[in-house]
Amino acid sequence: MNLGEARPGEMVTVRKVGGEGATMRRIMDMGITKGCKVIVRKVAPLGDPIEITVRGYELSLRKSEASNILVEA
Amino acid sequence: MPHTIALAGNPNSGKTSIFNELTGSTQYVGNWPGVTVEKKEGYLKGDKRHVVVDLPGIYSLSPYTLEEVVTRDFLLDGKPDLIINVVDATNLERNLYLTTQLVETGIPVLIALNMMDVLERNGDIIQVQVLSEALGCPIIETSAVSRAGLKDLVKTAVHMVDKAEGSGKVAKFSTPVEKALLQIEHLIATLVPPDTLRWFTIKVFEHDEKVMQRLNLSDQAAHQIATIIESVEKSMDDSAESLITNDRYEYLTGITAACHKKARKMGTLSVSDKIDRVVTNRWLALPIFFAVMWGVYFIAIQSVGDLFIGWIEWFFGDLIGANIALGLEAIGTSAWLVGLVVDGIIAGVGSVLTFVPQMMILFFFLALMEDCGYMARVAFIMDRIFRKFGLSGKSFIPMLIGTGCSVPAIMASRTIENQRDRRMTVMLTPFIPCGAKLPVFALLVGAFFPNSAWIASSMYLVGILAVIVSGIVLKKTKAFAGDPAPFVMELPSYHMPRMKGVLIHMWDRGKQFIKKAGTIIAVASAAIWILQSSSWSLQLVDTQDSILASIGRLIAPIFTPLGFGSWEVAVATITGLLAKETIVATFGIVLGLGNVAEGDPTLLASVGAFFNPISAYSFMIFTLFAAPCAAAIGATRREMQSAKWTWAAILFQTGVAYTAALVVYQVGMLLFGRGL
Numbered sequence: 001m002n003l004g005e006a007r008p009g010e011m012v013t014v015r016k017v018g019g020e021g022a023t024m025r026r027i028m029d030m031g032i033t034k035g036c037k038v039i040v041r042k043v044a045p046l047g048d049p050i051e052i053t054v055r056g057y058e059l060s061l062r063k064s065e066a067s068n069i070l071v072e073a
Numbered sequence: 074m075p076h077t078i079a080l081a082g083n084p085n086s087g088k089t090s091i092f093n094e095l096t097g098s099t100q101y102v103g104n105w106p107g108v109t110v111e112k113k114e115g116y117l118k119g120d121k122r123h124v125v126v127d128l129p130g131i132y133s134l135s136p137y138t139l140e141e142v143v144t145r146d147f148l149l150d151g152k153p154d155l156i157i158n159v160v161d162a163t164n165l166e167r168n169l170y171l172t173t174q175l176v177e178t179g180i181p182v183l184i185a186l187n188m189m190d191v192l193e194r195n196g197d198i199i200q201v202q203v204l205s206e207a208l209g210c211p212i213i214e215t216s217a218v219s220r221a222g223l224k225d226l227v228k229t230a231v232h233m234v235d236k237a238e239g240s241g242k243v244a245k246f247s248t249p250v251e252k253a254l255l256q257i258e259h260l261i262a263t264l265v266p267p268d269t270l271r272w273f274t275i276k277v278f279e280h281d282e283k284v285m286q287r288l289n290l291s292d293q294a295a296h297q298i299a300t301i302i303e304s305v306e307k308s309m310d311d312s313a314e315s316l317i318t319n320d321r322y323e324y325l326t327g328i329t330a331a332c333h334k335k336a337r338k339m340g341t342l343s344v345s346d347k348i349d350r351v352v353t354n355r356w357l358a359l360p361i362f363f364a365v366m367w368g369v370y371f372i373a374i375q376s377v378g379d380l381f382i383g384w385i386e387w388f389f390g391d392l393i394g395a396n397i398a399l400g401l402e403a404i405g406t407s408a409w410l411v412g413l414v415v416d417g418i419i420a421g422v423g424s425v426l427t428f429v430p431q432m433m434i435l436f437f438f439l440a441l442m443e444d445c446g447y448m449a450r451v452a453f454i455m456d457r458i459f460r461k462f463g464l465s466g467k468s469f470i471p472m473l474i475g476t477g478c479s480v481p482a483i484m485a486s487r488t489i490e491n492q493r494d495r496r497m498t499v500m501l502t503p504f505i506p507c508g509a510k511l512p513v514f515a516l517l518v519g520a521f522f523p524n525s526a527w528i529a530s531s532m533y534l535v536g537i538l539a540v541i542v543s544g545i546v547l548k549k550t551k552a553f554a555g556d557p558a559p560f561v562m563e564l565p566s567y568h569m570p571r572m573k574g575v576l577i578h579m580w581d582r583g584k585q586f587i588k589k590a591g592t593i594i595a596v597a598s599a600a601i602w603i604l605q606s607s608s609w610s611l612q613l614v615d616t617q618d619s620i621l622a623s624i625g626r627l628i629a630p631i632f633t634p635l636g637f638g639s640w641e642v643a644v645a646t647i648t649g650l651l652a653k654e655t656i657v658a659t660f661g662i663v664l665g666l667g668n669v670a671e672g673d674p675t676l677l678a679s680v681g682a683f684f685n686p687i688s689a690y691s692f693m694i695f696t697l698f699a700a701p702c703a704a705a706i707g708a709t710r711r712e713m714q715s716a717k718w719t720w721a722a723i724l725f726q727t728g729v730a731y732t733a734a735l736v737v738y739q740v741g742m743l744l745f746g747r748g749l
Contacts, residue, residue, distance in 0.1 A: 017315065022137035023559040028318040029133035030561055031167045034311075036322070041346075045358040046457035049560060051349075055166045056335070058349070058564040060453045062460075065559060 001073075004050070004066035006040045012071035013037055019068035031055040032069060075116070075124045076234045077151065081144065081175060082159030083168050084130030085446075085565040087187040090217035090574050091159055092127040095227065100127075102581050104714060105143045111487075117227060123234065126153065132167070134174045136283040139492055145283075148178050149269065154234045156182045157226070158210075162192040162199060163566070165333055169325050172208065176241035177275060179268030181233055182210045185226055190216040191568070195343070196336030203332040209242030218571060243271050246320040253305045254278055260294050278302060279314045345566035349450070358454050365447070366473055373434040373477070381430030389423025409613045413602055421598020421651060422591065428704075432481040433583045435474055439485055440578035444570040448488060449562060456560060462544030463553060464501075465494035466560075472498075472540065475505035476533075479705040482507075483712055484582055491558035497547060499712050500722045503701040504539045504729075506532045509653035513696050516657050516671040520678075521686045528690070532697055539698065539729065552721075585711070586704075594651075597703045601651050605644070605662070616663050621647065635695060635731070636688025636738040646695070652702045687741035691734040698730035 006012050014036050017028055031054050032038065041051040041058065049062040080095075082088040092100070096115030105112045113127035128147060129140035136142060147153070156175050160168040175182050186201065205212040213229055215222035245251065258274045265273045265288070276284040277298060290298070302313050309316055337343065342350075351357055372378070398415045442448045448467070456466030467489045475482035482502045489495040506514070514529045522528045547553045605621040608614045616622060624647065625640035632638050632646070645659040657671045664679045684692060700706065700723045710719045 022135075023561070025133075025135050025137055025314060025318075026559045026561045028315060029135060029170070030563070031170065031322060033319045033322045034315075035319075042353065042355070044353070044453055044457060045355050046454070048457045049453060051353070051453065051564060055164075057164045057167065057566075058346075059561065060449075060564055061559075061561045062456070065561060 001071060002067045003038065003040070003052070003069040003071050004063040006071060006073075008040050008042050008050075010073065011037060011039045012073055014069060014071055016070040017068065018070065019065070023065055024068065027061070027065065027069065030059055032059075038071065075122050076155075077153040078117070078123055078125045078230055078234065079128055079148065079151070079153035079156045079180075080125055080159065081128045081148075081156050081171070082130065082187075083132055083161060083164075083171060085563065086130070086159045086161040086164075086168060087217045088127065088130055088159040090571055091157075091185060091187065091215065091223070091226075092125065093574055093577055094217060094220060094223050095125050105129075110140055110143050117231075120231075123231065125157075126151070131171065133171060136281050138490070140490075142283065148175075148180060149272075153180060154237065155230055156180050157185055157230055158182050159185045159187050162186050162188050162214075163195065163197070165199065165329050166322065166325050169208070169329070170321060172210070172241075173244040173321055173325065174272075176208070176210065177243055177272040179240055179266075179270075179272065181237070182241050183226070183230055183233055184208070184210050184212040185215045185222070186212050187215050187217060189214045189221070190219055198334045200332040204328065207242070207328045207332070209240070240268075244321055244324045246317065246324070249305050249309060250278075250316055250320055253301050256301050257298055260298060261288060261290070264288055264290075275317060279317055343566065345446075345568075348567050349564070352447070353450055353453060358450075362451065362454050365442075366469075369435070369438045369442075370473060370477070373431055373438060378431035378434050378477075382427045385423070385427045385430065389419060389426065394419045394423070409606070412606060412613075413599060417599045417602025418595050421602070422595050426587070428478050428480065429583065429587060431477055432586060433579060435477070435481050435485070436579040436582045437575065439470065439488070440575040441570050443488060443578075444575055446565045446567040449564050452560075452562060453564060460560070462541050463494070463497055463548035464544055465489045465491060465498070465558075468494065468498045471502045472505055475502045475507060477508050479503045479505075479507050479701050480586060480708045481582075483705060483708040484586070486712060493553055493555070494558060496713065496718060497544065497553060499709055500547075500725060501540045501543055503705055503726060504536045504543070504698060506536050506697055507653065507701075509702065510696055512654045512657045512671040513649075514693055516660070516676070516680060517684070517689045517693055519672060520680050521684065521689045532693060535694065535733075536697060539733070543725075543729065586708075594703055594707075597651060601648055605648070605659075616644075622663075632695075634738070635734040636691045636742070637684060637695075639683050642683050642692065646699065649696065650700065650703055650706075652704070653696065656696065687745060688738055690741065691738035694737050695730045695734040698726055698733060700727045700730075 003012065014032055014034055016034065017024055017032060019027070036054065039053040041053055043050050049060045050066060051058055051060045080088060080092055092113060092115070095117060097118040100113055100115030103112045104110065110129050115125055117123040117125060126147070128144045131138070131141045131144055134141055134145050148156070158172050158175055160172060172182065172184065186199070192199065201212050201214060211229055211233070213222050213226045215226055246254070254274050257277050258270060261273060261277060262270060273284060273288070277288070280302070305316070306313055311319070352361055394415050397419065398411055401411045401414065442451070451469065452466035454466070455469045459466050459468050470488070471482040471485045474485050479502055483499050486495050486498040486502065489498055514532055518525070518529050601621070604624070605616050605619050606613060607620060608618055609620055609623070621644050622640055625644035629638045629640045629643040632643055641660070641663045644663060645656045648659040649656045660680055661676060664676070706719070706723060709722050710716070713719050713722065
């Protein structure tokens with residue numbers, strides 16, 4: 001599944017970061033890399049973006065960007 | 074020549090506070106050449122031998138964002154003697170990710186391990202000695218809030234610069250990657266300075282286009298390199314960029330595991346998380362957001378800000394203006410010079426400076442929201458709506474401030490990281506009716522629609538609609554096209570705002586505006602006053618015989634299709650460029666009523682001669698959209714950092730104004746024209 005599909009409260013492990021160019025690089029630069037653990041915190045009041053915890057801090061990203069990140073529970 | 078110390082670090086690492094503490098009052102804020110990225114410089118406190126350059130807050134040295142490119146270029150070409158890398162101790166791994174890249178540039182790095190007080194409060198422990206040895210960089214523990222460690226930081230920095238010593242240990246990547254790097258190193262070794270070889274090698278491996286252009290490799294070398302990279306990518310089943318990033322974090326995980334003990338387990342809630350449970354809660358987030366916005370607006374624009382406006386008007390009009398007039402007359406100055414100084418320059422500058430208190434209060438709250446961490450939540454909450462029409466979640470704030478005054482609104486767009494979003498916000502913010510346009514609406518509504526309260530309110534609706542439609546349309550043009558900027562944004566932990574930093578921030582912004590009022594606006598005010606009070610032979614005349622009137626007569630036909638083709642109205646649109654509320658004053662002057670308020674009954678009756686209800690509405694629409702006042706154009710120029718973009722904005726706004734007014738008048742006349 002991808003990160004956009006994970007439910008709030010779920011902890012998942014990153015398998016692969018897809019996408020290309022600036023977006024993919026930005027996601028990885030922020031510490032979402034293969035093998036790291038991510039907790040989905042919540043969804044914004046209007047349904048997008050989402051908030052996650054990664055490497056001990058809070059990060060928000062849009063569902064469209066999260067869908068490039070393959071994860072497993 | 075003074076030595077240069079570059080200050081680098083992640084956003085929210087407390088870099089700005091450290092910069093403020095290091096440089097004291099010597100700092101200078103400008104922009105990096107050609108781009109709207111803030112450039113701050115200052116001497117070390119009491120030490121003119123060392124200049125500190127505050128680099129933009131960044132997470133990486135990738136080639137994809139303006140801030141990162143500015144930083145890279147400065148590190149490679151500006152040749153700083155030392156980098157002080159501010160690292161947020163409470164967010165170690167991600168902060169050190171940048172550190173490893175800084176070290177690769179070959180410039181000595183000194184780490185300021187900041188927010189140590191917060192770390193200790195959380196009960197976490199970092200073994201600084203172990204970390205320092207692993208990275209090969211000296212580390213000073215600091216807290217910008219309590220100023221702990223800052224003296225040590227300065228002492229160590231100066232020592233390192235004098236000795237020109239100490240480059241750190243570079244990150245080690247996995248064996249296949251290192252092998253490839255070694256091969257690339259041989260191919261480019263002669264092209265770059267030896268210190269920077271590691272950095273260039275890694276960038277070449279990452280397919281960094283900016284670096285490839287710079288190196289300008291021979292076809293043969295480029296081909297060889299491509300083969301090397303391809304073989305690694307194939308064997309590791311991953312892209313080169315991704316391999317480097319993964320390995321870098323892997324390397325850091327190894328280092329932090331050895332020296333960092335966290336009291337809190339992953340997934341448990343910190344204080345900041347608990348605040349966020351309420352503030353960005355599904356149901357409470359929007360009500361809280363609107364309450365905060367209303368509060369800021371109420372204090373800055375309505376209550377406190379408005380109080381100051383009265384004082385400043387009194388100060389410039391009754392105190393300064395009147396007394397200077399008396400003084401000049403007493404020493405026998407000619408009437409026209411008194412007019413130029415008092416009615417032209419002082420009145421013009423005064424009318425612009427009346428907005429200063431409102432702006433200062435607004436900037437204060439903005440800086441406060443930014444500093445405590447709420448601004449990032451604003452973007453989080455509003456992103457969904459605004460990205461639909463090509464704007465950023467943070468565009469809401471300029472738009473809201475725009476209802477008060479476009480100038481601080483345009484300046485507030487600074488908090489939008491993405492250049493495209495920022496440009497569009499600057500362009501569209503003046504569509505929101507500002508406070509100075511209200512008297513114009515009030516005048517025309519009073520004259521033509523005395524019983525229809527909704528006509529004035531409809532201006533807000535029309536303004537918002539124009540922002541949305543323009544956003545959607547502009548996004549389809551070449552200048553704004555392309556993928557939406559990635560919205561991968563840190564939500565920094567909340568913390569108590571640092572008053573000093575907030576005040577410095579507020580003052581920086583306010584100062585720019587006051588400077589402008591003192592220069593451009595003073596000149597423009599003087600020019601318009603001369604135009605409206607003298608004839609072509611430079612005789613002092615009434616407005617109807619002035620240069621401005623003849624210009625008005627010349628351009629009036631342009632406005633005939635919009636329904637207001639008289640020279641008086643044409644003149645008012647010109648003086649409106651100075652400040653929108655001048656339109657009302659201009660009507661007063663050209664009608665020979667003197668300086669009257671918008672509610673004056675004679676004015677209401679006389680204005681009736683220029684318009685019918687439909688052309689009055691068309692004029693309101695024109696005023697709403699047309700190029701903003703001189704001060705707002707100045708702010709646009711500053712934020713756009715480009716004459717081309719400024720002109721584009723003015724032409725776009727005026728084009729929308731003309732078209733919308735034309736449609737309103739022509740369609741209106743077609744539908745309702747018979748009865749008039």
